[in-house]
Structure formats: C-alpha cells, structure tokens
Amino acid sequence: MKGRSVLLDQIGGRPAAALMVDGRLEDLLIDPPDGGAPGIGAILRGVCDRPLKGQGGIMLRLPGGQTGFLKQGKGLAPGQPLLVQVTGLGIDGKATPVTTRLLFKSRLSIVTPGAPGLNIARSIKDDEERDRLQEIAHDAMQGAPEGFGLILRSAAEGAEEEDLAADIAAMRNLAEAVTADTAGEAELLVDAPDAHLLAWRDWSLPAPDEVIERVDCFEEHGVHDAIATLRGGHATLAGGASMMVEPTSALVAVDVNTGADPSLAAGLKANLAAAKELPRQLRLRGLGGQVTIDVAPMPKKERRRFEDALRRALRLEGSDTVLAGWTPLGMFELQRKRDRLPLSALL
Numbered sequence: 001m002k003g004r005s006v007l008l009d010q011i012g013g014r015p016a017a018a019l020m021v022d023g024r025l026e027d028l029l030i031d032p033p034d035g036g037a038p039g040i041g042a043i044l045r046g047v048c049d050r051p052l053k054g055q056g057g058i059m060l061r062l063p064g065g066q067t068g069f070l071k072q073g074k075g076l077a078p079g080q081p082l083l084v085q086v087t088g089l090g091i092d093g094k095a096t097p098v099t100t101r102l103l104f105k106s107r108l109s110i111v112t113p114g115a116p117g118l119n120i121a122r123s124i125k126d127d128e129e130r131d132r133l134q135e136i137a138h139d140a141m142q143g144a145p146e147g148f149g150l151i152l153r154s155a156a157e158g159a160e161e162e163d164l165a166a167d168i169a170a171m172r173n174l175a176e177a178v179t180a181d182t183a184g185e186a187e188l189l190v191d192a193p194d195a196h197l198l199a200w201r202d203w204s205l206p207a208p209d210e211v212i213e214r215v216d217c218f219e220e221h222g223v224h225d226a227i228a229t230l231r232g233g234h235a236t237l238a239g240g241a242s243m244m245v246e247p248t249s250a251l252v253a254v255d256v257n258t259g260a261d262p263s264l265a266a267g268l269k270a271n272l273a274a275a276k277e278l279p280r281q282l283r284l285r286g287l288g289g290q291v292t293i294d295v296a297p298m299p300k301k302e303r304r305r306f307e308d309a310l311r312r313a314l315r316l317e318g319s320d321t322v323l324a325g326w327t328p329l330g331m332f333e334l335q336r337k338r339d340r341l342p343l344s345a346l347l
Contacts, residue, residue: 039192241270
C-alpha cells in the first residue's frame with residue numbers, strides 16, 4: 001500500500017485510528033477503556049482542594065472522583081470552582097496535570113480565551129494567503145468576548161472561505177458556552193477527542209491519499225500484525241542491527257545491538273539507525289518519561305553525530321522532548337512528555 005493512508009477502525013469496541021505511510025505503521029491512536037482519568041484535551045470544571053506548600057501548586061477535585069494538579073495555585077482558595085483543561089496523563093495513581101489556559105482546537109483553528117490576538121501558523125509563508133486568512137479570521141471573530149484570541153493552523157492554508165469561517169465559528173461558539181459555565185461542582189464540560197477525531201484533526205498534513213473507515217480495515221492492511229510486534233520489545237533496524245525497547249517502573253530502557261558485526265563502524269551505523277527510528281517506536285508504544293539509551297560501541301568522537309541525528313528525528317516528530325545528554329557510563333538520556341497511555345494499557 002503506497003502513499004499516506006488513514007485507517008479508522010475499532011479495537012475492543014473502542015475507536016482506533018492508524019496512520020500508514022507506504023505500508024508501514026507510523027502512528028496509532030486507541031481510545032482508552034472507560035472509567036479512567038480524563039484524556040488530554042478534556043475541559044473540566046474542577047474544584048480547588050488543597051494547596052501544596054513550597055511548590056506553588058494546588059490539588060483539584062475533578063469529575064468522577066479523580067484528582068488534578070495545577071502548577072500555578074497562587075490566589076486560589078479551597079472550594080473555589082475553576083475551569084481547567086487536561087494537559088497530561090495521571091499515570092500510576094498520580095494526579096492529572098491541568099492548566100487554566102484553555103484551547104478549543106479543531107483541524108483548522110484554535111480559539112484561545114484569555115490569550116487575545118490573531119496568529120497564523122508560521123508554516124504558511126505566502127503573503128497573499130496570509131492576508132486572505134487574516135481577513136477571514138477577523139470577520140469570523142467579530143463580536144467575540146473580550147480576551148478571545150485565534151490561531152489558524154497549518155491546515156488552514158488553501159481552505160475554502162466558507163469552510164474556514166464555519167470551523168472558527170464552531171470553536172468560538174463552544175468556547176463561549178464553556179467559559180460562561182464557571183460555577184458549580186466538578187463536571188466534565190468537553191470530553192477529550194476520540195481516536196477518529198484526533199486522526200481527522202492532527203493527521204491532515206500532508207493530506208492523506210486515502211481515508212478508509214470500516215471494521216476489519218486494520219486486519220486487511222496489517223495493523224494488527226504491527227501491533228503484535230510492538231507488544232514485544234524487539235525493533236529491527238537497517239543493516240541487521242536491532243534495539244530492545246523495554247519500559248520499567250522508573251524509565252524506558254533502550255539497548256542498541258549491531259548484530260553479527262561487532263566493529264565500531266557497525267556500532268555507529270546501528271546507533272544512527274536507532275536515533276532515526278526511536279521516536280517512532282516510543283510514539284507507537286505510548287512511552288514517555290525518562291528514556292535511557294545504551295548505545296552500541298562507537299568512536300567517542302562520533303557522539304555529536306548521534307545527538308544530531310536524534311535531534312533531527314525528534315524535531316520532525318514534534319514531541320515535547322528534552323535531551324539530557326551522556327551519562328558517565330556512556331549512555332544517552334532524554335526526557336519525553338507522557339502524552340499517551342502505554343500501548344500495553346490500551347490493549
């Protein structure tokens with residue numbers, strides 16, 4: 001299967017989406033089982049609970065008996081209702097990270113209450129197109145509440161005026177309704193987007209060559225086989241090399257192996273291949289937090305080359321990742337935001 005394909009199916013009766021590029025699984029979204037913590041993007045009315053002295057944050061009571069954590073708790077009092085949006089995952093019993101900076105995001109636009117201004121994605125370079133989009137956005141935001149801002153996403157480039165105006169209006173109307181609903185007990189106001197909506201919203205660039213939505217399309221196009229491989233720790237690399245990706249309770253351990261050739265040159269090739277492949281492996285497996293890479297033996301002078309390759313691969317993916325650097329024992333560490341549930345938990 002050549003080209004870029006979006007497959008919409010179900011796993012365990014829950015919405016699931018797969019992004020295939022030239023027949024290879026590049027991204028995978030599966031809705032979590034019911035009853036867990038709210039997903040990223042959900043907008044809630046929380047209730048302030050107890051401040052965390054010395055940290056500046058405050059704990060919140062969330063719908064369904066869940067607990068949230070807000071970094072900036074200055075000026076907030078216990079019992080005060082507060083509109084928040086989920087920004088991370090409360091894994092292993094930890095509180096769910098939330099923010100008071102709400103984003104109402106669609107495929108083409110993002111409405112930003114409390115952050116006024118009109119911004120257009122930097123990826124849109126053409127001056128005439130930027131002027132056209134600016135005019136459409138200005139008209140669509142006329143009469144919006146004070147403090148409302150708007151961001152036009154990269155996918156807005158070339159969009160029909162009617163489609164873009166309708167997209168902005170939908171997000172603006174939702175934002176107005178939610179931000180007016182500030183009083184009361186903890187309540188879910190806007191649910192997190194499901195896998196199908198996320199695929200439509202976030203996999204639109206570049207535009208897919210085809211979108212297939214039917215039961216069993218995962219089986220037909222090899223998605224289930226790819227998932228079965230991901231459930232093991234082994235990942236094949238070019239040139240006969242491989243790496244093991246193994247999550248533990250404290251970190252994700254990555255071990256790079258050269259295969260039959262133990263030379264330093266083979267080690268360098270294996271490490272560069274691992275740097276290119278690692279973001280995909282972490283993304284598909286839903287792994288984040290501390291990642292420690294036990295690289296294959298290579299000349300020490302080539303470490304910068306490995307770092308550059310890893311940095312390029314992470315930049316293309318766009319995930320929130322910090323490169324911590326080399327340890328005294330010659331391992332490389334990075335810190336990756338936990339923005340998905342592990343695949344093992346979803347299955």
